[in-house]
Amino acid sequence: MTWWRNISLSRQGTDRLVGGGLGLMAVISASVVFFILIFVCRGALPALREVGLTRLLTDGRWLPASSREPQYGVTAMLAGSLLVTAGAMLLATPLGLLSALFERFYAPRNLGRWYRRVLELLAGVPSVVFGLWGLMVLVPAINRWHPPGQSLLAATLILGLMVLPTLALTASAALESVPAAYFQAASALGMGRAATILGVALPAARTGIGGGALLAAARAIGETMAVVMVCGNIAQIPGSVFDPVRPVTSTIALEMGYATAAHRSVLFATALLLILMVAGPLGLAAFVKTQQKKRTVRHA
Amino acid sequence: MHKIPSYIPQPLLFSLTSIGIAATLLCSCGKKDETRQLILTGSSTCAPMVADMAKRFEESHPGTRIDVQSGGSSRGIADATSGLADIGMISRNLKEGEDLTPHRMAMDGVCVIVHQDNPVENLTKQQVIDIYTGKIENWKDVGGADKAIVVANKAEGRATLEVFLGYTGLDNADIQADIVVGENQQAIKTAAGNPNAISYVSIGEAAYEAEHGTPIKLIQADGLAPTTGAVANGSFPITRPLQLVTKGEATGLAKEFIDYATSEEVHDLVEKHLFVPAGN
Numbered sequence: 001m002t003w004w005r006n007i008s009l010s011r012q013g014t015d016r017l018v019g020g021g022l023g024l025m026a027v028i029s030a031s032v033v034f035f036i037l038i039f040v041c042r043g044a045l046p047a048l049r050e051v052g053l054t055r056l057l058t059d060g061r062w063l064p065a066s067s068r069e070p071q072y073g074v075t076a077m078l079a080g081s082l083l084v085t086a087g088a089m090l091l092a093t094p095l096g097l098l099s100a101l102f103e104r105f106y107a108p109r110n111l112g113r114w115y116r117r118v119l120e121l122l123a124g125v126p127s128v129v130f131g132l133w134g135l136m137v138l139v140p141a142i143n144r145w146h147p148p149g150q151s152l153l154a155a156t157l158i159l160g161l162m163v164l165p166t167l168a169l170t171a172s173a174a175l176e177s178v179p180a181a182y183f184q185a186a187s188a189l190g191m192g193r194a195a196t197i198l199g200v201a202l203p204a205a206r207t208g209i210g211g212g213a214l215l216a217a218a219r220a221i222g223e224t225m226a227v228v229m230v231c232g233n234i235a236q237i238p239g240s241v242f243d244p245v246r247p248v249t250s251t252i253a254l255e256m257g258y259a260t261a262a263h264r265s266v267l268f269a270t271a272l273l274l275i276l277m278v279a280g281p282l283g284l285a286a287f288v289k290t291q292q293k294k295r296t297v298r299h300a
Numbered sequence: 301m302h303k304i305p306s307y308i309p310q311p312l313l314f315s316l317t318s319i320g321i322a323a324t325l326l327c328s329c330g331k332k333d334e335t336r337q338l339i340l341t342g343s344s345t346c347a348p349m350v351a352d353m354a355k356r357f358e359e360s361h362p363g364t365r366i367d368v369q370s371g372g373s374s375r376g377i378a379d380a381t382s383g384l385a386d387i388g389m390i391s392r393n394l395k396e397g398e399d400l401t402p403h404r405m406a407m408d409g410v411c412v413i414v415h416q417d418n419p420v421e422n423l424t425k426q427q428v429i430d431i432y433t434g435k436i437e438n439w440k441d442v443g444g445a446d447k448a449i450v451v452a453n454k455a456e457g458r459a460t461l462e463v464f465l466g467y468t469g470l471d472n473a474d475i476q477a478d479i480v481v482g483e484n485q486q487a488i489k490t491a492a493g494n495p496n497a498i499s500y501v502s503i504g505e506a507a508y509e510a511e512h513g514t515p516i517k518l519i520q521a522d523g524l525a526p527t528t529g530a531v532a533n534g535s536f537p538i539t540r541p542l543q544l545v546t547k548g549e550a551t552g553l554a555k556e557f558i559d560y561a562t563s564e565e566v567h568d569l570v571e572k573h574l575f576v577p578a579g580n
Contacts (some may be wrong), residue, residue, distance in 0.1 A: 026529075028483070048310055057448045063456070063472060064456055065456040067471070068471050068473060069473070095453055134465055136489070136493055139493055139494070140493045143450075143494050147447075147450055147478075147494075147496060148479055148494065148496075148497070149449050149450070149488070149493075149494055150478075150479045197386050198398055229486065231324070232478065232480070233455070233479060233481070234477060234478065234480055241328050244478060244479060253482070254455040254480070254482045255455055256371075256458070257370075257371045257372050257375060257455075258372035258374050258375065258457030260374050260375070260378050260457075263457065294445070
């Protein structure tokens with residue numbers, strides 16, 4: 001890409017102008033994240049100062065507006081977010097990856113194309129529609145089996161469905177970008193289809209698939225509208241998959257518009273914890289990636 | 301033109317502006333000197349009705365603009381007190397320490413709802429209390445089928461929750477809920493989708509939904525049917541006023557709008573939303 005800098009156009013200043021403009025856009029996009037972070041921190045500050053992080057993590061229940069004795073235990077909600085996300089990923093990862101393999105390597109070309117269209121359509125369904133479907137169809141079905149219906153299971157199933165297209169489409173794109181030469185080499189070695197997939201395609205597409213999974217997990221943990229309708233919203237550590245849970249996002253969606261004073265600030269603090277929870281794995285992934293790169297460079 | 305809440309830091313505003321809000325702000329600022337504007341925030345129960353009133357008020361009073369934003373009664377109280385809104389909307393009585401002037405527009409009741417197929421017709425106050433505190437866990441104990449009761453409660457901060465707590469004399473910490481819901485609509489959908497669920501919502505909204513085919517049933521309280529008539533004559537036990545609140549006495553445009561919203565001219569709008577006009 002560097003050769004662009006040397007062509008004559010740049011001397012006429014057009015490139016400088018365009019480059020400056022694009023840079024400004026990049027700065028705006030990047031700074032939005034920081035402003036949001038500052039905004040959330042400012043909102044959370046009174047809670048962290050007056051209630052304190054220890055109380056947030058050790059209070060047994062979530063009763064922020066109680067006139068008798070307010071309690072601000074958010075541990076159950078953090079656990080709720082993690083459980084729902086883990087469940088959704090457990091469900092969607094094998095499904096997404098296997099369906100991507102089917103679409104790339106086994107499906108007839110036309111069927112594969114149509115399958116992709118269907119997945120893209122699924123990715124475009126608004127989350128509130130998923131929620132409504134969950135509340136009117138899925139929850140009553142689970143309720144007949146094991147009441148109350150609004151449960152960890154319902155939230156996991158809905159979220160799994162929602163992140164499935166993200167996983168399948170990114171995995172498919174990662175598999176598509178494996179160089180054709182790899183497959184030619186595998187053929188030349190006499191490898192079969194299954195062996196090529198396991199030995200060549202999957203290892204080569206590993207980074208892309210992992211990136212897609214992270215994206216899907218981030219979407220799952222931040223998803224609100226669909227989850228709030230089907231999860232039951234009881235702030236507790238669930239004893240079984242049929243018990244209701246309350247992820248952090250649900251709490252914020254349910255209560256933010258109605259909260260005042262300390263209650264409001266505590267909601268900001270939970271939002272901050274959620275951001276840290278999402279940023280943690282993303283940062284870890286970036287760290288692991290650079291470490292890996294260093295190692296490969298050294299070996300080469 | 302929109303008032304900017306103080307909790308949004310300046311830098312954030314800057315970035316928002318640069319993304320494109322600037323245009324909107326500039327456009328609306330241009331009109332500032334010609335239009336008289338009023339901002340109302342608060343109760344999501346009041347908001348749809350007040351928005352209808354505002355629309356009619358704007359038509360009959362050219363050169364005025366009434367902004368109605370929903371966000372819960374607590375928000376209405378907070379915004380009216382801080383001056384962020386000219387008028388707050390609340391769907392409950394003022395509490396001690398809330399130093400505002402109330403102006404009553406209408407009355408509403410809160411009633412318990414269940415699924416249409418549930419055979420239970422009536423619950424006494426004590427039965428409701430026992431169900432919500434987990435002492436009664438099966439419908440057969442109150443004359444229903446042998447099914448576990450799924451208790452739906454409202455999220456913290458909602459006026460409906462406060463009215464319900466006021467009626468039952470419970471603290472939210474005493475309530476053993478299976479599900480927590482947000483808006484009235486979510487409570488109605490929960491009862492409609494689950495034959496064993498129990499919930500409570502605004503009578504106006506529940507009656508409207510039941511009339512339009514949603515499979516829910518309004519439960520009698522101590523033998524009294526939850527109807528707008530029972531709310532009107534004051535016999536229904538769980539009622540609440542829908543009010544506009546101002547800091548001190550209302551003046552200028554705010555007074556004009558409050559006089560209008562509490563007058564007979566808007567009774568058809570109050571009834572359209574299945575509430576009961578005040579002073580009836």
